[in-house]
Amino acid sequence: MTRLQEIPWLEKLTKDTPTAQSRPRSGPIARVNLYRIPLVRSLLESKWPQLLIRILTLSGFVFIIAAGLFGSLVGSHNFAIIIVWIAWWTALKLVFIPFGGRSWCSVCPIPLPGDWLQQGGILEPGKRRFGLNLRWPKRLKGSWMQSGGFLLIGLFSALTLTAPQVTGWVLLGLFGLAIGLSLVFERRAFCTYICPIGGFSGMYAQTSPVEVRVIEKEIYAKHEVKSCYQACPWGLYPVAFRDSSACGLCMECLRACPNDNLALNLRPFGTDLGREKTSSRVDEAFLALVMLGSVMAFAAIFTGPWGWLKSAAFEIGSLPWVGYASGYLALNLIILPALYLLAVWAGQKFTGTKLPLRRAIAIQAQALLPLGLMAWIAFTVSFAFPKLNYVLGVLNDPFGWGWHILGGIDTSRMVPVAGISSLIQVMLVLIGLYWSARVSQKLSADKGKPAPRTNIPVLAFSMTFTLVMFWLLIG
């Protein structure tokens, strides 16, 4: 099989650049440094292409808020609802995350005004900077608040995803919160610790085929200024990257490095997974479980045939909603964590493994990532694909005011995916399970020795989740 580095045209491109960029890399995993390709390099080196995309997304974001607040009250006729919850949400799960990791974060409009205020300029830092620049409180670190944010989305999903004004206010609130936090705390506190979509993207970015990495650690160590850290709006040291969950792919470190010592690598899917972690972060495991619980709940509410559940989820504050909310929280806060904890504990207990339980929980949680990502993609196929015709409808009439911007185009025709949609969903969920089992098996190996079967209960957990998803999606 041809290794990616051996692709002839790529090798030829970089023969005349004797920098860290062009040194041959050794290691078991094939990578292509996209930053060595002249066209990609010129696009990334200049800040203008990214700024233009950001201005576009920011304009779109403002327009979406306006459409949400002032447009039609009917969700399926409103630009805000359809573009955010059908078009963007679909693109995020089907394109941005699986193929680009946190690539959406690099053009997300929400933190931009805060960034510009913090650095006192748009393209380059200015003389007058705004904000208190405080450190984020240590006790609030981790992904707990992002998990909480996602739980809130789930609790109010039926209303938020269907009521344009609620979507408008939620987006406006996130915008204000991001700006407010950037004026109090340093760097991108909102994106790192609060944004639920950041948590979602960051976690599943570990499965993606893109990474930013330091090329030569020795060169990095000798460089005292650490320009990459200074330039990083997220406050990250690229040399410390163990996975791609935190990096927002803004490319500032590549631009700032005077030694040209950073690479934007294309790598095999899931490269970050299946490696033993040294940390015992149970917050990451909890976030992964919240994602599993949420996708089950979303599939039941939005694609299931249970009208009573849809009504209960929609009627915020009513007794049925209290019942729904209790069930949703019990699933995410008690049932799934308890089952997963039991699975990890049982694996440890019955095989006599001495690994601390917290560490085992954190390590095996990696196996939940491909499972969750593929389940979300499968849900999206059933949720959004049949409704893609609405996108044309709101482009024709964004506010639901009777406009015909696209003229006489028929915007009512449904996307005919019924025949193939179920089959695609089955394949996607199965790929998730296969991938998850593979990661779990690799993780249960003890420093090269054969796997001691510690993961069998976790595999049973994954299989049960898969069967529930099948029942919800195609049952």
Next chain:
Amino acid sequence: MGLIVLFVPLRAGATEPTERTFQINAQRFEYSPAILKVNQGDRVTIELTATDVVQGLAIDGYNLETSADPGQTSRLTFVADRQGTYRFHCTVTCGNMHPFMTGKLEVGQNSLLWRAIALTGLALVAGVWKGRK
């Protein structure tokens, strides 16, 4: 092997086609009943009654559609000649959750679900085997 499990034809249970009639009440995001079970070949009549606003019903995969005014009943008759599970959904904007107002028509056994369950074991074994390498 996975493809064999997925695509090998399964013998449907032999049952005499019969006439089946379902009275469905449609109101605010909900069909009642929302799950219809028939045998392949049955002649199915759906009587859709809207109890609040104008409601519609379209069956994915069958290309059939009807709608009913408030308090009125409309009928849809067809032969359920395709095996499998098909969603039906509302076609008239009836409120916030309208795009998600769905029901389910089960024609014969849900062979895709059974195939998926069989493939679950296969995917698990394949993943474990690959992970050992």
